[in-house]
Amino acid sequence: MSAPSFSLVGLGPIINRWKYFVAGAVALAAIVSVVVSLLLPNVYRSTAIFIPTNPQTADPDRLLEENTQMRGQLELSSRAEDLDRAITIGESLPVAELIIKKFKLYEHYKAGTPGDDNADNYVLSEFGSNLSLVHNEHDAIELSFADRDKKLAADVANAMVHVIDSVNQQLTFENRRTVLDLYRRRYEYLSISFERSRRELVGARRRYGIFGLEMQGRYLAKALIETETALRKAEASGGDVTGLRRAVRGLTKADGGNQINLESYVSGTDSLTMFVARVADLQNRLVAARSAYESADLSLKGRISSLYQVQKAYPATRKFKPVRSLIVLGSVLAMFALSVVFIALLELYRYHRPTATPSA
Known part of the structure; x- marks a missing residue:
């Protein structure tokens, strides 16, 4: 059955x-x-929120574009690669070792002596399990750290944000030095060119006897008209015309004895006009280059933050688990x-x- x-x-x-x-x-x-x-035991979790930026101001081509203002701050726009880079830095072993050493987590986790393989693995494992880096739906990164000590959890989270920012800046540090060097060399080149052109202008003024184009032209025309008028009156009245003829020659001929004369003025007008225009252009470019170099020196060497911190981590008021x-x-x-x-x-x-x- x-x-x-x-x-x-x-x-x-x-x-x-x-x-x-x-x-x-x-x-x-x-x-x-x-x-x-x-x-x-109660475990508390503190969270810091930040947005990594695109460090485009470290791009020499963009910085040296015409009509581009010097950008002292990075743009508030995060690309997928910027988010991935920040998360990769935060989860890297050097960053973990730096934070573990700074906050003495070997003693905190009671893992043993640093350098022991078992102790090292235990601390890294415990640290990694307590750390969370998440790309949220608002294109920001939420960095969370959990620990039984609520103040330590907040301090570690804030320190992690600072370290990620520092390492991210180091990635473009050499490029920033290159940018600053480009500005310096541009300023030095314009400074040398301006000084050379200024000396050429001074030499041309002495050679042609032209010290002011517009005023000097008026002076020559007035002096020549008055002298020729006096000469014509002297010729008509039978007076002494020899001195007046020498005066007219001195005003019109380069070999007449006058440093300021019409022949030298006409010969040097074009050259002086070109030199004056070049010196004025170089002066404007030199002032702009000096301003750009000083701005670049302040901004690129001034440790600009590579991220915008939306929220700092604070000690939690409620336990996480x-x-x-x-x-x-x-x-x-x-x-x-x-x-x-x-x-x-x-x-x-x-x-x-x-x-x-x-x-x-």
């Missing part, structure tokens, strides 16, 4: 028969889970499920246990 079939429908009567056993197991699990949850009610509830449900499985298997074994046949 076959054994009766066994199904989940029959669990109700089975549980009812074993209700004291199930109730005792569940009660024991509840008591143990309550004790254990009360013994677990353990959630004691969930621990107790989970333990009770788990024990109830295990008890049901155990008694179901026991009943199934009884149903299928072979019965001994009586001897003849």
